[in-house]
Amino acid sequence: MSSSETTTMRIPKLPFLLFVALCITLYISYLRWTPSTQTEKSVPNLKSAYGSGRVSAQNEIFYGIMFDAGSTGTRVHVYKFSQTSSGAPHLEHEIFKAIKPGLSEYADEPEKCVAGIKELLDIAMEEIPEHLRRSTPLVLKATAGLRLLPEEKAQKLLDTVKTIFQSSPFLVGKESVSIMDGTDEGIFAWITVNFLTGSLTNPSAKLAGMLDLGGGSTQITFYPYEKVTFTGAPAGYITNFQLFNRTFHLYSHSYLGLGLMSARLQIMGGMEGKPLQPDGELVTSCITPGFVTEFNHAGITYKVKGQNDVKSLYESCSKSVAKMLTGKVNRADEVANLFVYAFSYYFDRAEDTHLIDPSVGGYVKVRDFETAATKECANIAQTAGSSPYLCMDLTYITHILQDLGFSKDKRLKLVKKINDVETSWALGATFYYMDLLKSNV
Structure with a gap:
């Protein structure tokens, strides 16, 4: 065949483009489904909340x-x-x-x-x-x-x-x-609150703080926006971790022994895990003078009696609470500028004194707890049988909130649920x- 008769084979244009598209699709699928080897930094004491790499x-x-x-x-x-x-x-x-x-x-x-x-x-x-x-x-x-x-x-x-x-x-x-671990408890509660409000997946959202008052311990956790919070925090109070492709630096601490029930025992002069002598009793200025009752805590029953000759129950109880709390709580001034959720016994005692609607919760100032404490302590003789410790509980809440850094005019959002989910x-x-x-x- 002469050179003038030579022909060139051509691949049809449409099938060729389809073939290239198929190759690209297969390659993208390969990259997408190949497990990642990248790992994330975990919360201290934890391995990784989202580190399995599975799709x-x-x-x-x-x-x-x-x-x-x-x-x-x-x-x-x-x-x-x-x-x-x-x-x-x-x-x-x-x-x-x-x-x-x-x-x-x-x-x-x-x-x-x-x-x-x-x-x-x-x-x-x-x-x-x-x-x-x-x-x-x-x-x-x-x-x-x-x-x-x-x-x-x-x-x-x-x-x-x-x-x-x-x-x-x-x-x-x-x-x-x-x-x-108590610190993990505070971190997980903070994750719950900010997940339910959508803040964790919205980088522009302001992250809320969290207060939890349990029976044996109490937690405070928040995302610090001020440098002084980092420099002034005691050792172990700052935690770093990654979640939803974001890095969080949290101020978080759990105070073991400062939950409401453990605090009651200490305010009355008792010691955790140590029963009284058979004829012994705890005498306190935080319940009705002369009133005798019992307090069950951690499997131990204590006999309790109200101190006689108390002129102002709130003032005397306030002194007992302040003395018990001396030097036990770190003050974080930044919390005064944060939106903070509070739950557990904060909610329960606000409900008991009609500060909030129990079905939806509500906003309460620290001063409102103080006002409720003053009122309850003044009327405790009438309610001693049904709520003998309410005066003490409200007084304690008033003090610990201020010791943590909240002013009397600070508003807290008290809730049991966010979007119909328990806030724990x-x-x-x-x-x-x-x-x-x-x-x-």
């Missing part, structure tokens, strides 16, 4: 179960989630139930806690579909009530619960039943343990 299909449904074993009761939270394209879970809804007393009340007879734990576990069984139970993490975290018990007694209670959990169809790991540490902790258990069972 979930959008709209996938999954569950988490968190038992909150507090000093005055045990609560179960059953959370239903769906996965979003951003990687942050979307909370579909929560099932919640609480029972009393707390686990610590069974310190000498741990087997007696079994019925209550099984009752709460049945709530999860009813809510979660059978085919998802084996992949659903089941966790119990105990707080100040068990922290205050002798180690041997606390461990027997935890072992009893773990035996029950291991016989269930849910996902139970090595860390599933334990006592939670349980949701924040569930995020962490869901990933930890699925990765390390």
Whole structure:
């Protein structure tokens, strides 16, 4: 064939473009589905809340179960989630139930806690579909009530619960039943509040602070915007971690022994875990003079009597509270400028004195607690039988809020729920343990 007769083969244009598009699509899919090796810095004492590297299909449904074993009761939270394209879970809804007393009340007879734990576990069984139970993490975290018990007694209670959990169809790991560090409790509660308000996924949003007053301990956690907060914070009060592709520097501390019930005992001159002599009694200027009652705390019953010859119950009680708190709380001035949520006993005592609507909560100034304390202490002779410790509780709340850095005119938002979800540490902790258990069972 002559050169003039030579022809050139050409690939049709449309099939060629389709072939290139297919190659690009396959390459992108490969990059997308290849597991990432990048790790995130974790919260101190924790491994990583979102570090598994797994990819979930959008709209996938999954569950988490968190038992909150507090000093005055045990609560179960059953959370239903769906996965979003951003990687942050979307909370579909929560099932919640609480029972009393707390686990610590069974310190000498741990087997007696079994019925209550099984009752709460049945709530999860009813809510979660059978085919998802084996992949659903089941966790119990105990707080100040068990922290205050002798180690041997606390461990027997935890072992009893773990035996029950291991016989269930849910996902139970090595860390599933334990006592939670107080600082982690504050951090998880802060995550819960700011997740429910949408602030965690909105970089331009102002992050709220959090106050929690439990029975055995109290927590304060907030995101510092002022440099002086970092430089003035005691060692261990600043925590750094990553969440939702953001780095957070939190001021967080848990004061063990300054929860409302533990504070009561100290204000009256008692000591944690030490019963009185058979004929002994605690005498306090914070209840009706001459009134005799009992106080049950951490498995011990104390005989209590109101101090005689007290002219002003509020003033005398205020002095007792101030003396007990001396040197125990760090003041953080920045909190005066932050929006702060407060819950647990802050909410309960505000409800008891009609400062808020119990169905929706509300705003309360520190001064409102003081006014309620003054009124209650003046009228305590009439309510001694039904609420003998209300004067003391309100006086204590007034003082500890000011010691933490809140002025009397500071407004706090008191809530039990945000967007119909309980405002406790349980949701924040569930995020962490869901990933930890699925990765390390």
